[in-house]
Amino acid sequence: MSPSASLKRTPLFDLHRELGAKIVPFAGYEMPVQYPAGIIAEHQHTRSAAGLFDVSHMGQIRLAADDFDDAAKALERLVPGDIRGLESGRMRYTQFTNPSGGILDDLMAARMGEQLLLVVNAARKEADAAHLRAHLAGLARVEERPERALIAVQGPSAAAVIARLDPRAEAMAFMSIADLSLGGVPCIASRSGYTGEDGFEISMPAEDAIAIARLLLAQPEVKPIGLGARDSLRLEAGLCLYGHDIDESTTPVEAGLTWSIGKRRRTEGGFLGAASILEQIAQGAPRKRVGILPEGRAPARENTDVADAKGGLIGRITSGGFGPTLGGPICMGYVDRAHAAEGTELALLVRGTPRPARVAPLPFVPHRYKRN
Amino acid sequence: MSTVRFTDEHEWIRVDGDIATVGITDYAQNQLGDVVYVELPKPGQKVEKGKQAAVVESVKAASEVYAPVTGEVIEANQALADEPATVNADPMGRGWFMKLKLANKGELEGLMDEAAYKTFVEGLH
Numbered sequence: 001m002s003p004s005a006s007l008k009r010t011p012l013f014d015l016h017r018e019l020g021a022k023i024v025p026f027a028g029y030e031m032p033v034q035y036p037a038g039i040i041a042e043h044q045h046t047r048s049a050a051g052l053f054d055v056s057h058m059g060q061i062r063l064a065a066d067d068f069d070d071a072a073k074a075l076e077r078l079v080p081g082d083i084r085g086l087e088s089g090r091m092r093y094t095q096f097t098n099p100s101g102g103i104l105d106d107l108m109a110a111r112m113g114e115q116l117l118l119v120v121n122a123a124r125k126e127a128d129a130a131h132l133r134a135h136l137a138g139l140a141r142v143e144e145r146p147e148r149a150l151i152a153v154q155g156p157s158a159a160a161v162i163a164r165l166d167p168r169a170e171a172m173a174f175m176s177i178a179d180l181s182l183g184g185v186p187c188i189a190s191r192s193g194y195t196g197e198d199g200f201e202i203s204m205p206a207e208d209a210i211a212i213a214r215l216l217l218a219q220p221e222v223k224p225i226g227l228g229a230r231d232s233l234r235l236e237a238g239l240c241l242y243g244h245d246i247d248e249s250t251t252p253v254e255a256g257l258t259w260s261i262g263k264r265r266r267t268e269g270g271f272l273g274a275a276s277i278l279e280q281i282a283q284g285a286p287r288k289r290v291g292i293l294p295e296g297r298a299p300a301r302e303n304t305d306v307a308d309a310k311g312g313l314i315g316r317i318t319s320g321g322f323g324p325t326l327g328g329p330i331c332m333g334y335v336d337r338a339h340a341a342e343g344t345e346l347a348l349l350v351r352g353t354p355r356p357a358r359v360a361p362l363p364f365v366p367h368r369y370k371r372n
Numbered sequence: 373m374s375t376v377r378f379t380d381e382h383e384w385i386r387v388d389g390d391i392a393t394v395g396i397t398d399y400a401q402n403q404l405g406d407v408v409y410v411e412l413p414k415p416g417q418k419v420e421k422g423k424q425a426a427v428v429e430s431v432k433a434a435s436e437v438y439a440p441v442t443g444e445v446i447e448a449n450q451a452l453a454d455e456p457a458t459v460n461a462d463p464m465g466r467g468w469f470m471k472l473k474l475a476n477k478g479e480l481e482g483l484m485d486e487a488a489y490k491t492f493v494e495g496l497h
Contacts, residue, residue, distance in 0.1 A: 039431040040406040228405065228432055297409050297453070299429050322408040322431045329409070351411075351427065 010056035011149045011209040019224050027122035029057040032226040039228035043324040046195055046233055047365075050155035051225035052216050055194075059125025060145040060203060061118040063132065071116040074139035075109065078131065080252060080271050082262025086111040091177050091190055093260050095252050096131060101273035101280070102248035103255065104131060106240065110177045110190060116140075117177075117188070119150070119201070121242045135272075149209035154199030154233075156368065157221035162189070162200050164219065169200065174369040183208075183215045194230065196237025196367045235330060236323045238291060238362030244302060245289060245318045245332055253280035254334065256289045256362075287315065288340040292331040292348070293360035299329040300348040300355070306335055307347040307354060314339050317348065325365045332362070376464075377440065377480055378489035384464055385440040387480060394440060395468040396428060396459065399493045404430040407459040412448035412470055419443060419472065421479055426469050428459065441479040443472035 007030045016023065021032030032054065034042060045051055065071035072083040081094025091110035095103045105124040110117045120128045125144070132142045153161060162169040166180040169189065177190040185208040193199035204212055216222050231241070240246045246255045251273070258281055265271065269278055294300050299322050306315035315335035323330040331348070339346065342361055347354035374388045382400035386393045401407065409429040419425040419439035426437040448470045452458060459467040474480075484492060 033432075034405060038406050043431075232431055297456075298411065299409055299434070301434060322429070324431070 008057075010054055011206040012054045012056060012151075012213055015210050015213055016054065016224075021224070021226060024227070026227055027057055029122060031057060032224070034226040034228045035224050037223065039226070039232060040324045042223065042225045042229035043232050045223050046155045046197060046225055046229060047325055048156065049221040049223070050153055050157040050161050050199075050219075051195075051229070052213060052222050053152040053154065053225050053230055054149075054213070055152050055201065056149040056206070056209065057122035058150055059118075059120040059122065059128060060148050060150065061120060061125075061129060061132070062143040062145060063116040063118060063136075063140045064143055065116075065140040068111055068114045068116055071140045072111075074136045075116065075118075076265070076271060078135055078272055079107075079109070080261040080265050080274070080277060081109065082265055083109050083116070085262060085264065088113050089176050089178055091175050091192065095246070095257065095260070096128060097252065097271060097273040097277065098248055099272050101251040101253075101276035103242070103246045103250055103252060104128070104248060106242055106246060108190070108192065112177060112179075112188065123243060147206050148203050149206045150201060150203050151209065151213060151216070152193050152199060152201045153216060153222065154193045154195040154197045154225075155221075156198060158197070158199040159370065161216065161219045161221055162202075165215065172200075172370075173372045174198075182212050185212060187212070191370060194237075194239055195233040196239070196363055196365055197233075198368055198370045232321060232324055235319050235321060235332065236325055236363065236365040237367060238332065238364060240289070241319055250289075250334070251277055251280055251285065253277060254285040254287055254289060284337060287334045287336050289318070289332060289334055290340050291360040291362040291364060292317065292320075292333055292346065292357050293364075294329045294331065294348055294355060294357040296355065297328060298350055298355055300331050300350050300357070304331075304333075305349040306333055306357075307349060308339055309345050309347070311347070311354070314346070323364055330364050331357075335359070375480075376486060377483035378486070378492075379438065379440045379483060380492060381438050383437060383440045385480070385483065387474070387477075390474045390477065391446070392441060392443065392472045392474055393468050394425070394470050394472060396437060396463055397489070397493075398463050401460050401463045401467070404428060404435060406431050407456045410452040410456050410459065410469065412452065413445045415445050415447055417445045419445060429456075437469060439472070440483060441472065442475040444475070445470050446473050447471040
């Protein structure tokens with residue numbers, strides 16, 4: 001039996017093959033890591049024009065109750081975000097937390113009318129659905145939507161591309177969500193993404209995904225982008241990757257995600273792990289996720305030990321690689337809070353050799369979201 | 373006359389007398405993708421057949437490069453420090469990694485010639 005026999009495919013798999021993608025296993029799926037252009041060219045294209053990303057492996061879930069507020073109330077038991085405060089057509093970033101405040105997954109929660117729609121990570125989607133069902137029995141129905149594909153279009157030209165197909169896209173602001181019609185197919189699009197660029201994430205029926213992807217790729221600004229560049233883009237944008245920068249051993253406060261915890265939630269609590277998370281907000285977390293800029297050209301990878309100027313271990317890299325926009329190595333990781341201030345000098349133990357680095361502000365590349 | 377030999381770890385070695393030039397193959401650079409950093413041994417350093425001699429890093433990952441034969445490093449390709457992408461552009465030419473003084477020419481016997489390596493790579497698909 002080949003190792004790929006148990007791997008799933010997204011509705012766009014045949015198109016990836018046709019486009020010459022190099023396919024790798026990722027989160028239980030056969031996914032394109034890069035196309036013939038290569039990761040650096042794909043990265044640069046997304047920063048300068050528009051990239052198309054297949055993110056259909058991610059989990060789309062509808063949480064259904066009598067009305068939106070009932071569904072939002074239910075979800076708020078499991079996330080620290082202010083979900084009840086969402087207006088129709090808006091979305092928020094939040095996390096599923098465990099009883100000790102660790103992160104089970106991070107997700108987007110969106111309101112369309114009375115509907116509450118979630119997008120969760122591929123590797124966590126079964127666990128998330130089970131978690132929702134276990135905690136929300138009798139409060140909300142958990143409807144997984146494997147029949148839907150998800151395509152992201154990201155980059156400074158994304159808005160022009162999507163608005164050419166449906167002019168209603170133009171007026172959408174960052175973190176808004178709306179019905180769009182692309183090539184005659186009803187889609188749900190949010191103005192959001194995972195690159196730091198302006199862009200859209202578009203949910204559509206799986207059977208229409210190839211036709212819509214072809215329509216998007218037929219626009220002169222758009223090229224297909226693989227998971228390799230998706231990772232370098234999000235790292236430059238300072239965005240967390242679940243299972244690496246955040247997991248059950250890290251809290252939203254340590255991860256620098258306190259901004260995503262609603263004001264009302266900080267007073268009321270009422271979510272899993274609230275006691276430890278609210279205490280960390282009040283007292284400060286013992287360690288913090290920071291950006292780290294190595295000196296020189298040697299990348300420092302995930303799990304590289306971080307030392308202080310005297311050589312004492314004070315942290316660990318959780319994401320590290322090469323930032324094509326900066327043309328050099330970049331990392332994120334956790335350091336003890338005494339060493340978390342911008343500019344603090346550190347050493348990265350790369351293959352046993354200490355290499356100088358310093359704490360740097362995130363994001364490494366400024367976000368270019370379309371805010372109102 | 374120089375002879376080129378290949379390892380099953382996708383290094384090449386070009387031998388001229390008792391001096392050998394070592395690099396990674398076109399197949400290897402293609403598998404790695406964009407090379408962004410190369411860590412090379414220093415002249416004078418001894419390398420041992422089959423043991424790590426260098427590290428090549430792509431955007432995604434770091435990979436070890438093994439010494440195809442035992443020997444002493446006499447030169448490392450300093451041009452790769454500023455232009456690591458040369459490994460992608462010209463892996464068997466300007467993208468060489470190091471020059472070695474061979475300790476035992478007999479070690480070359482176990483390596484593949486070009487035709488055998490080509491068959492080996494075709495078998496990987």
